[in-house]
Amino acid sequence: MTKNLGPAAARRTFDEEVVLDAAAHVFRRHGFGGATVREVAQAAGMLPGSLHYRYPSKETLLLDLMERALNRLLALGRAAVEPARDPAERLRLGLGAHIEALLSGDDDFYVLLYDWRSLEGGAMQRMLRLRARYEGFWDDLLLDAARAGWARPGIDLELVRQFGFGAMNWVAQWRQENDPRTPGEIADAFWSYLAFGLLAEDKRRTFGQTAKKRKGGRR
Amino acid sequence: MTKNLGPAAARRTFDEEVVLDAAAHVFRRHGFGGATVREVAQAAGMLPGSLHYRYPSKETLLLDLMERALNRLLALGRAAVEPARDPAERLRLGLGAHIEALLSGDDDFYVLLYDWRSLEGGAMQRMLRLRARYEGFWDDLLLDAARAGWARPGIDLELVRQFGFGAMNWVAQWRQENDPRTPGEIADAFWSYLAFGLLAEDKRRTFGQTAKKRKGGRR
DNA sequence: AAGTTTCTTGGTCATTTGACCAAGAACCAC
DNA sequence: GTGGTTCTTGGTCAAATGACCAAGAAACTT
Numbered sequence: 001m002t003k004n005l006g007p008a009a010a011r012r013t014f015d016e017e018v019v020l021d022a023a024a025h026v027f028r029r030h031g032f033g034g035a036t037v038r039e040v041a042q043a044a045g046m047l048p049g050s051l052h053y054r055y056p057s058k059e060t061l062l063l064d065l066m067e068r069a070l071n072r073l074l075a076l077g078r079a080a081v082e083p084a085r086d087p088a089e090r091l092r093l094g095l096g097a098h099i100e101a102l103l104s105g106d107d108d109f110y111v112l113l114y115d116w117r118s119l120e121g122g123a124m125q126r127m128l129r130l131r132a133r134y135e136g137f138w139d140d141l142l143l144d145a146a147r148a149g150w151a152r153p154g155i156d157l158e159l160v161r162q163f164g165f166g167a168m169n170w171v172a173q174w175r176q177e178n179d180p181r182t183p184g185e186i187a188d189a190f191w192s193y194l195a196f197g198l199l200a201e202d203k204r205r206t207f208g209q210t211a212k213k214r215k216g217g218r219r
Numbered sequence: 220m221t222k223n224l225g226p227a228a229a230r231r232t233f234d235e236e237v238v239l240d241a242a243a244h245v246f247r248r249h250g251f252g253g254a255t256v257r258e259v260a261q262a263a264g265m266l267p268g269s270l271h272y273r274y275p276s277k278e279t280l281l282l283d284l285m286e287r288a289l290n291r292l293l294a295l296g297r298a299a300v301e302p303a304r305d306p307a308e309r310l311r312l313g314l315g316a317h318i319e320a321l322l323s324g325d326d327d328f329y330v331l332l333y334d335w336r337s338l339e340g341g342a343m344q345r346m347l348r349l350r351a352r353y354e355g356f357w358d359d360l361l362l363d364a365a366r367a368g369w370a371r372p373g374i375d376l377e378l379v380r381q382f383g384f385g386a387m388n389w390v391a392q393w394r395q396e397n398d399p400r401t402p403g404e405i406a407d408a409f410w411s412y413l414a415f416g417l418l419a420e421d422k423r424r425t426f427g428q429t430a431k432k433r434k435g436g437r438r
Numbered sequence: 439a440a441g442t443t444t445c446t447t448g449g450t451c452a453t454t455t456g457a458c459c460a461a462g463a464a465c466c467a468c
Numbered sequence: 469g470t471g472g473t474t475c476t477t478g479g480t481c482a483a484a485t486g487a488c489c490a491a492g493a494a495a496c497t498t
Contacts, residue, residue, distance in 0.1 A: 015475095030334060033253025037456060049459080058456065078334060088422075115335060115494055116392075117250055128237070152419050159408050162393050163386045170385025173335075181378070189378050194421065196381060197416030200371050203307075204415065234445095256486060266487080269446055277486065 019044045019054055020053050020068055023061045024107035032062055032111070032118035062115065063123045068102065069108035071131045077137055087145035088195075094141055095194075096187040102172040103183040110172050135161065164194060238263045238273055239287055243326035244278045251281055251330070251337035281334065282342045288327035289349045295320050296356055306364035307414075313360055314387065314413075315406040321391040322402040329391050354380065383413060 022044035026035045031087030037058050041051040055061045081090045102109050119127055142157045150155075167190060175186070197204075241263035245254045245399045246270040256277050299316030300309045321328050338346055361376045370376075385411060394405070416423075 028335065031252040031334075032249050033250040035252070036454080046475095047477065048456090049478070052457065052459095053475060056457080059264055095459090096427060114336075115250070117248065117333075118253060141413060151262060152415065152417055155412070155417060157403070157409060160412065161391060163409060163412055165393075166387065166389025167382045167385040170381060174381050174384075186378070189375060190382060193374070193379065193416070194412075195416050195418045196371065197412070197414050198371055198374060199414045200369060203369055207356055257484090265445095266447065267486090268448075271487070272445060273487095275487080295475080 016054065019046075019051065020061070020065050021067070023065050024111050025067075026117055027062065027065070028107040032058075032115040037061075048122075058162055059120075059123060062118060063126065064190045065108060066112050066115070067114035067130060069106075070127070070134055072106070072108065073098070073101055073112075074134050074137060077134070081141065087148045088143070088150045091141050091145055092191050093190055094138065095164070096184065098168050099171060099187040099190070100183045102169065103175055103186075113169050113172060136162075138180075167194075182201070234239050235273065235283075236267075236419050237268065237424040239280070240326070242284050243288075245328050246334060247326040247329045251277075251334040256280075278339075278342060281337060282345065283329075284327060285331050285334070285338070285346055286349060288331035289346070289353055290330070291327065292320055292354060293327075293353050294318070296353070300360065304361070306367045307369045310364055311358065311410050314410055315385070315403065317387050318390060318409070319402045321388065322394055322405075332388050333388065334392060357383075359365075376437070386413075 019040075023040045026039045026043050026054055029035070030039070035058075036046050038064060040058075040061065041048045044051060056065070076097045077094050080093045084090045116127075138161050139157065142151075142161060145151060146155075146157060151160075171186060175181075181189075239257075243261045245258045245262050248254070249258070254277075256270060257267050258278075259280065260267045263270060269381075274283070295316045296313050299312045302311055303309045357380050358376065360378060361370075364370055365374075365376060390405060394400075400408075
């Protein structure tokens with residue numbers, strides 16, 4: 001099939017990137033449901049027919065896009081974490097990479113986070129599997145840190161992951177282009193909130209007691 | 220105009236709720252852009268024409284829906300916080316209320332969080348103003364706590380709010396119907412993560428030093 | 439019960455939308 | 469350069485969509 005890996009193939013992959021970039025941009029603005037293939041084609045600098053030649057359906061576009069996003073996120077995470085051996089430092093680096101990715105201006109990640117519900121059937125299954133890989137990456141980081149004694153005892157690591165994901169992913173929502181805080185500053189601040197909590201040193205003791213007492217869980 | 224506040228008016232408000240509930244349900248599943256007014260009408264148990272009689276456009280529906288969501292959220296928050304005087308306890312109660320609302324099964328909140336980009340022009344401005352009220356509610360809680368000495372010095376309260384919003388709002392995304400954790404348990408866990416952090420007691424000191432050293436902020 | 443207001447019915451209408459394609463242009467390997 | 473492959477052009481087409489409405493039914497007021 002693709003036995004030819006010369007300039008033609010290179011151009012094809014390049015064009016594919018351009019198309020997905022355009023799709024990401026359009027989907028981000030209007031949402032998958034609100035976007036039209038014509039808009040995507042225009043953003044990619046081609047006619048709708050040409051887009052159709054590359055992507056037979058709007059849904060294929062979304063699937064490829066989200067797949068690319070998740071693969072990129074995982075690659076960035078792994079690369080960021082790789083140089084460190086200390087589990088806590090690896091966590092910190094992973095957090096930094098995730099936040100920098102979301103704020104890099106790459107629209108992929110936004111679509112990945114906010115157009116999940118537009119997937120259906122097989123596409124959804126496929127993405128769930130990919131997402132599980134990324135979650136596994138984080139669970140490994142967390143588990144390593146916990147095993148090395150970094151984690152406060154009794155915390156639920158899966159809940160911690162979701163807690164952290166939420167805090168991190170939300171930045172894609174609120175951070176404006178003109179925000180004075182750099183992505184790195186936000187990451188550092190978040191890291192300190194996560195590690196140390198928000199309570200003042202002198203309040204930890206007394207407060208801890210009251211919180212511990214109420215343990216039955218309401219509702 | 221509406222000088223008659225008898226049963227007719229009561230039924231109207233009731234019907235309005237039903238319609239908005241239906242819209243919330245449909246918008247949540249397919250997204251605003253992907254949903255059709257016909258679907259909303261059917262979910263509300265009426266013909267498209269009847270829906271049009273109440274709401275002249277799809278966008279009106281979204282605006283009213285998100286307005287209701289934000290008003291409800293603010294009302295729930297205020298009610299939850301009201302009985303306590305201690306700033307930290309008020310924060311804890313607010314967090315519980317927010318999470319319980321998101322997990323109550325009310326589709327409004329999901330739409331509020333994830334269809335923001337479908338608003339345009341005046342509707343967007345209006346919602347921004349309402350959102351600012353809710354953010355103000357939280358900023359007051361945070362500021363009171365900080366002024367009473369509960370907060371670790373040097374933390375950015377606005378960043379903390381976004382951090383917390385992210386962690387809380389994300390639960391609407393990941394929590395499944397069959398999750399063993401009750402909303403109350405999730406809220407309690409999140410509260411402890413926020414207050415105390417995730418680090419083990421014995422690691423706080425040494426770790427703190429390394430974290431403090433790197434202060435320039437990357438990038 | 440009559441008169442008035444509120445709401446429903448069952449449809450129309452102009453656009454938009456996703457998908458598709460035949461014919462030709464551009465590109466490439468040989 | 470030539471022959472085959474890849475991609476674009478400029479359009480079509482059926483279905484879906486948001487908005488709309490005239491006529492009648494239901495509900496309410498007095």
